[in-house]
Amino acid sequence: MKQLKDKIREEGRALSDQVLKVDAFLNHQVDPVLMQAIGKEFAERFKDAQIDRIVTLESSGIAPAMMAALEMGVPFVFARKRKSLTLQDDLVEADVYSFTKQETNRISLSRRFVLPGERVLVIDDFLANGEAALGLTQLVEAAGAEIAGVGIVIEKSFQPGRDKLIERGYRVESLARVAKLEKDHISFVEVVR
Amino acid sequence: MKQLKDKIREEGRALSDQVLKVDAFLNHQVDPVLMQAIGKEFAERFKDAQIDRIVTLESSGIAPAMMAALEMGVPFVFARKRKSLTLQDDLVEADVYSFTKQETNRISLSRRFVLPGERVLVIDDFLANGEAALGLTQLVEAAGAEIAGVGIVIEKSFQPGRDKLIERGYRVESLARVAKLEKDHISFVEVVR
Numbered sequence: 001m002k003q004l005k006d007k008i009r010e011e012g013r014a015l016s017d018q019v020l021k022v023d024a025f026l027n028h029q030v031d032p033v034l035m036q037a038i039g040k041e042f043a044e045r046f047k048d049a050q051i052d053r054i055v056t057l058e059s060s061g062i063a064p065a066m067m068a069a070l071e072m073g074v075p076f077v078f079a080r081k082r083k084s085l086t087l088q089d090d091l092v093e094a095d096v097y098s099f100t101k102q103e104t105n106r107i108s109l110s111r112r113f114v115l116p117g118e119r120v121l122v123i124d125d126f127l128a129n130g131e132a133a134l135g136l137t138q139l140v141e142a143a144g145a146e147i148a149g150v151g152i153v154i155e156k157s158f159q160p161g162r163d164k165l166i167e168r169g170y171r172v173e174s175l176a177r178v179a180k181l182e183k184d185h186i187s188f189v190e191v192v193r
Numbered sequence: 194m195k196q197l198k199d200k201i202r203e204e205g206r207a208l209s210d211q212v213l214k215v216d217a218f219l220n221h222q223v224d225p226v227l228m229q230a231i232g233k234e235f236a237e238r239f240k241d242a243q244i245d246r247i248v249t250l251e252s253s254g255i256a257p258a259m260m261a262a263l264e265m266g267v268p269f270v271f272a273r274k275r276k277s278l279t280l281q282d283d284l285v286e287a288d289v290y291s292f293t294k295q296e297t298n299r300i301s302l303s304r305r306f307v308l309p310g311e312r313v314l315v316i317d318d319f320l321a322n323g324e325a326a327l328g329l330t331q332l333v334e335a336a337g338a339e340i341a342g343v344g345i346v347i348e349k350s351f352q353p354g355r356d357k358l359i360e361r362g363y364r365v366e367s368l369a370r371v372a373k374l375e376k377d378h379i380s381f382v383e384v385v386r
Contacts (some may be wrong), residue, residue: 029270029306030255032263059251059271062223063259070225077222082294101221101275113222 001041001173007034008154014181017101018156026125026153027060038175039067042123044152045173046072049148052118055079055140057096057132058106060125064153066121067144076123077113079139081105092142096135099128107132109139116144127152127174130161139171147171156181158188194234194368199382200227201347207374212260212293219318219346220253231368232260238366239265241342244313248272248333250289250300250325253318257346261316269316270306272332274298285335291360292321297342300325302332309337320345320367321353326335330363342366349374350382 011024025031054076056065062078070075077091082105091108098105114120122136127150137147147170155162155174158181165172177189205219213305218224235257249258255271256293262269267383284301291298315329320343330340340363348355348367351374358365370382 021304024306028273029268029302030259030262032259035259036263053262059255059273062255066223066228066256066259069223070229075222075224078253080221106322110216110221113217145373 001038003034003037003175004031005151006039008176009186012186013125014183014186017181018155018159020154020178020181020186022154024163027064028069030063032063034075035067037065038064038153039069039071041155041175042068042121042173043071046149046151048122049171050119051121051148053077053114053145054121054123055109055114055136056123057081057136061123064125064151065123068121068151072121075113077109079107079109079136092139093155094129094135094138094142100185102146106140107135109143111143114140114143114145118145119148120145121149121151123151123153125153127161127172128159130164133161133165133169137165137168151175154178194231195233196227196230197346198225201369202379203256205379207376207379210374211352213347213349213371213374213379215347219256221254224342225256228256228260232258232262232264232324234259234368235366236264239314239342239344242314242364243312244314245269246300246307246338246342247314247316248307248329249312250274250305252315257318257324257344258316261314261344265314268306270302272300272302272329272357274300284293287328287331289324300328300332302336302337307320307333307336307338312341313338314342314344315340316344316346316362318346320348320358320365322350323352323357326354326358327361327364330358330361344368347371 013021149171152174157177204215258269280386307381341366
């Protein structure tokens with residue numbers, strides 16, 4: 001997705017060869033026009049996938065999931081990293097290790113909002129080691145629903161997340177695939193579509 | 194906002210005379226069409242307020258802030274409840290006590306994304322005791338920007354949040370104002386607009 005790659009080149013910052021900072025438009029400040037284009041792109045890529053519902057993870061997955069859900073005409077649910085006092089009944093849970101934060105979060109989702117047999121699109125902002133995306137697929141499958149695909153805004157293709165998802169048989173669509181992070185240069189995997 | 198009040202009547206659940214559960218459409222599962230209408234309503238109410246930017250709090254503020262920002266043609270920023278390894282520089286911070294979770298969270302925002310002199314609309318999903326909204330106004334003012342208004346999706350009008358915000362001179366627009374929660378009945382403050 002050219003518009004996204006241009007934005008990453010212009011406003012993304014490679015903090016190291018592993019860490020890409022995109023807080024200018026994706027996970028702190030958010031560019032709503034870009035997010036709308038991202039929603040349209042997910043809708044286009046998954047238009048034949050008969051999606052019933054989108055599942056994402058708080059917080060940075062919410063804006064892209066919101067726009068994709070609006071475009072596709074389906075509801076979305078965001079899995080929680082912490083339990084709230086008003087969200088305790090009938091949960092499915094999974095443990096997700098964050099390499100960035102160096103901690104394990106138990107993520108959860110209410111069975112009331114992911115129904116057996118539904119075809120679910122998992123959306124997340126980043127795919128690196130695949131921990132968050134795999135945790136989300138576990139929640140969806142524990143609730144008896146089916147993974148119709150995984151949609152990622154930015155994939156760090158030099159990390160193993162994509163391969164882990166493909167190995168499990170999931171369709172993965174990443175809107176930008178970062179091949180390499182260098183201080184003054186961010187390069188992308190060239191994909192012929 | 195009639196559409197929102199109808200939704201609260203149909204799908205909201207009063208867990209007690211204090212707690213309203215709206216995880217079916219606002220803070221776990223999200224109805225994107227309702228959220229778009231909420232964005233349009235905020236844009237309409239604040240159309241003369243010369244808003245430069247929207248500031249909200251993760252996680253449940255993100256969807257309504259996203260749609261309001263898209264309608265108003267401005268960026269939004271979501272304040273963080275926890276620091277990430279890639280978000281540490283040049284922060285403004287405030288402490289926010291959550292009565293629901295019975296804990297204090299330090300919320301933070303980067304000064305890079307709230308600029309001195311900007312007119313900021315603060316958006317949040319709920320207004321109860323006002324802790325979160327007041328924390329957000331503190332962040333914005335610490336960054337040197339100005340509060341142009343506070344937009345709330347659901348206000349519990351029997352709790353003191355609204356009065357605290359009004360006392361400080363802020364304009365408050367709540368799309369649904371809950372007067373009273375009873376087991377089988379949710380009543381609203383009638384507002385003549």
